Amino acid sequence: MSWRAPLADDLEQLPADQRRQPRSWRPSGEAGLQSTAPGSPPLLDLASNDYLGLAAHPALVETASQAMQREGVGAGASRLVSGGRSVHEQLETALAAWLQRERVLLFPSGFQANLAAVQALADRHTLVLADRLIHHSLLVGVRASGARLQRFAHNQLDALELRLQQARRDQPQRRLLVISESLFSMEGTSPKVSELGELCHRHGAALLLDEAHALGVLGPGGRGLGHGHGSIAMVSGTFGKAFGSGGAFLAGNGLVGEWLLQSSGAFRYTTALAPALAAGALAGLAQMQANPTTSTALLARAKRWRDGLEAAGWPRPPGTGPILPLVVGSDRATLTLQQDLEAAGLLTVAIRPPTVPEGTARLRLVLRHDLPEGSLERLLAALGAPPCN
């Protein structure tokens, strides 16, 4: 059998309307994106994760440009060969101080950081208890670690506690790892992180918290919901969202940092983060520190949007952060609504099964700090009445 056959079979089973096609965009005006397809109009960006609108901020562009002039485009090697630059250390030191964690290590992507995090905290003897909706990268990490996986209902700490009790009864000395996120990217929801940490501590389980979507937005000064909770073994974060740059990091204590440095293939055997991205992330962090009220203003705006959508008859999007999932129901209706919004100048993304459960297809609305005034009114006008009305 040809090596091609399984791939072709897989693709044949994928209905044409479920095949994804990447599109290309360029920034356009205030919080805008414009498709590079000829004749495309500029759209208001309600889709990207550039929550603080920093990706095109002049200070980030200048800092990254200068780093590129100084250091070149790529690092050229891994951190342990010759790819390390002072800007990597500066970023790690700054993040560790900001997050009040002993050690931070940089990774080229969030996916890679999550793989490394799970492999540091779990092996084939470990039982991993993971929220049902954790990111794919974390699941791949669990698979790669060889650990046994059990999933608990989304944000249901009672369900988690039952599993922890059971696990401790079955094997009192077993290594346990709990994985969750502080802001779920498709749901907009958050667990009670303090209770989650306390629960893990009580049962002797390590806690890995993915803060990719929360950093810069949630928690004190945007430091994430895990900030100040010493019971968290490791925090995972990315620079590709609120930080306005690219790349990712893991933060933890000195022991876990040293283990990653000495043993993690995902850290050791990859070209170091491009210096310009590290410099851009440092500049993004400086902007967050210089403007600590930006995140609170964004959350206040998110509340107004939730209120507005609810008042217009839509189900109130759960959570408090800048991700507002607007549940529509059927695939077809959601796609049609996405296209209607795009025709009205609003860029949103329809999230459909299998990414979310059947019958809960949704539009993922994402707020940016720099959305112009009147954006909510534009959205409500374009949405019209909810389908059930």
Next chain:
Amino acid sequence: MQLIAMHGWAGDARGWGPFQAAWERRGWHGQCGDRGYGPRPPQTVAWLDSAGPRVVIAHSFGPHLLPSHVLKQADAVVLLASFGRFVPEGRSGRQLRHALAAMADQLRGPDAETMLQAFLERAAAPQSTSLLPPGIPTEPLGQSGRQRLGEDLERLANTAGLPAGFPTEARVLIVEGGEDQIVVPEARQLLRSALPAADTLVLAGVGHCLLSPALEPLVCGWIEGLA
């Protein structure tokens, strides 16, 4: 836009290199004062008659080294890891006063350069001194430089508040290093209290020398916002 920059104790004008390049890119006119600690002669500064906002940017002891008439005519001031009063009053300042006296003794003896190197290591920490721009420890210390360092150490120890001529109506940006090992927290707090309307930024993970590639674009962005 006109800018006057002033280094702090044991610094010199070369430290403003990255800033000068950024000002040139923006078409701003900048002057950098130099106290003459190193081989460069002292360089005084004065505002030009041309229109446009006048901005002072000074590191650490820098504002105290500027003439009062320069400070007085500034429309905006950027204070980098700076202070009004360096040695806090009472018991908390006693240890610092002893340390300054010991530094003054070393300046007069054969260990002056070793002392300066140790000072710069603390000023750069947690970053390495290799990230510092070229400065006076790279060259032998001359007699006049040694004398000025000694005089200014005494002035620094006796600072009691904002320097003479400080424009209290001006817009002010205070940037602190979260890991500053030179300006004690009480001195930082005194400065913030003296300038309650200032914009304040504490940069995490950097020390007294504020060694971050993000600093210059951030400060220049704040200055651009004045226009």
